[in-house]
Amino acid sequence: MSWVCHRVIQSTSSYHAWNSLMDQMMKELHSKGxxxxxxxxxxxxxxxxxxxxxxxxxxxxxGCDLKNVSDANTFFIETILEHHGLKECFLEINTNPGFVDxxxxxRIFPHHDFTKSSHGCQHPSCLPNMCKDPSISIYGGPKENKNLPWLWAW
Known part of the structure; x- marks a missing residue:
């Protein structure tokens, strides 16, 4: 499969978000059977x-409410979690949409369309297609809930 990565990356002349690149790779893999x-x-x-x-x-x-906020995609995350018997442990998965057409x-798409408007986040690790800050903030975040454990994986 590495030849697909090299071919797709070489054919892209401008910056693409990771999920856009993955969508192109999935199209290429599908076309090759x-x-x-x-x-x-x-x-x-x-x-x-x-x-x-x-x-x-x-x-x-x-009884902990486990929520996954990831720049991956629903198909990848759900497939891996199901395989390891973990999917039912998560209350919510907040990620880029990934589905079989x-x-x-x-098919893998961005969480939000970064080509139409910027979400305005100043976090240095923020990705253009999925800002994790609003996703985490809707859960209160560690600032508002100092007694709740949080695991950050930027």
């Missing part, structure tokens, strides 16, 4: 440390 089942099989090989799995399940069992092709 890669099935959605093949992509899911690769995702299921994504390792998660056993202690992370244990921590997520323990937090969920204790009628032709069986995985």
């Amino acid at each position: 890669t099935r959605i089942e093949d992509i899911a099989a690769v995702l299921k090989r994504s390792p998660i440390h056993p202690r992370i799995v244990e921590a997520i399940k323990s937090a969920h069992a204790l 009628q032709q069986g092709k995985l």
